[in-house]
Amino acid sequence: MIIAIYNIKGGVGKTTTSINLTFTAAKNNKVLLWDLDIQGASSYFFNKNPKKRKIFKKSIEKIIKNTKYPNIDIIPADTSLERYKNSIKTILQDLKSLYDIIIIDAPAVLSPLTKDIVKYSDIVIVPVLPNILSLRTYNQLLKENLNKNIKLFVNGYENKPTHKEIIKCVLKLPKSQYLKTYIPKDEKIEAMPFERMSVVEKYPKSPVSRAYEKLLKEII
Numbered sequence: 001m002i003i004a005i006y007n008i009k010g011g012v013g014k015t016t017t018s019i020n021l022t023f024t025a026a027k028n029n030k031v032l033l034w035d036l037d038i039q040g041a042s043s044y045f046f047n048k049n050p051k052k053r054k055i056f057k058k059s060i061e062k063i064i065k066n067t068k069y070p071n072i073d074i075i076p077a078d079t080s081l082e083r084y085k086n087s088i089k090t091i092l093q094d095l096k097s098l099y100d101i102i103i104i105d106a107p108a109v110l111s112p113l114t115k116d117i118v119k120y121s122d123i124v125i126v127p128v129l130p131n132i133l134s135l136r137t138y139n140q141l142l143k144e145n146l147n148k149n150i151k152l153f154v155n156g157y158e159n160k161p162t163h164k165e166i167i168k169c170v171l172k173l174p175k176s177q178y179l180k181t182y183i184p185k186d187e188k189i190e191a192m193p194f195e196r197m198s199v200v201e202k203y204p205k206s207p208v209s210r211a212y213e214k215l216l217k218e219i220i
């Protein structure tokens with residue numbers, strides 16, 4: 001199954017979600033995390049730096065890196081994303097035969113590449129912050145009509161009136177457009193990059209880790 005984590009808007013939790021879902025999924029599945037964001041934030045968690053790579057000189061399998069986690073492989077960030085032009089569909093088909101779950105950390109732009117990722121993924125999950133503007137950007141993405149399985153979920157939820165209002169707005173959307181699991185705002189998440197560790201790994205029984213488990217279940 002290919003799960004793309006994407007939003008046109010930046011800073012909404014795409015990398016945070018990619019990393020934590022990767023570790024959650026890896027408990028029972030062989031997982032590939034493909035860091036398609038040139039900033040390389042997901043790669044950073046595995047001590048990998050973005051590279052300029054000539055993908056067409058090598059098959060996709062050759063650029064996959066093992067990690068110290070037996071169930072997690074990664075394709076680290078690549079600064080020359082134009083190399084994937086017109087080839088995403090075939091690449092994803094090839095990768096699908098090698099892994100149970102492929103998680104794509106996609107960049108916050110609406111480009112031919114991200115449109116292809118959205119189009120050829122089995123599900124696109126869209127982290128939205130609990131505010132109206134974030135919901136509005138999600139609608140912009142839906143209007144592109146790229147995939148019928150594009151679902152938002154709220155990230156960074158706090159138990160306060162404005163956030164409760166946003167949840168009410170989400171629950172009024174057609175069921176096909178949202179995941180009902182939301183991820184709470186948690187300081188442990190902000191600390192993740194300091195230790196290059198996911199919260200799921202470090203605090204497996206915390207409410208936020210349980211929320212990621214629930215989110216993955218809902219996705220699958």
Ligand SMILES: Nc1ncnc2c1ncn2[C@@H]1O[C@H](COP(=O)(O)OP(=O)(O)OP(=O)(O)O)[C@@H](O)[C@H]1O
Binds near residue numbers: 041187191
């Ligand atoms: N649920 C959460 N609770 C607390 N902090 C969070 C949460 N989700 C994300 N953050 C913090 O918000 C910031 C942005 O998150 P992240 O880097 O995952 O977003 P992004 O969408 O990948 O950003 P970019 O568009 O720059 O790639 C980070 O500092 C992260 O630690």
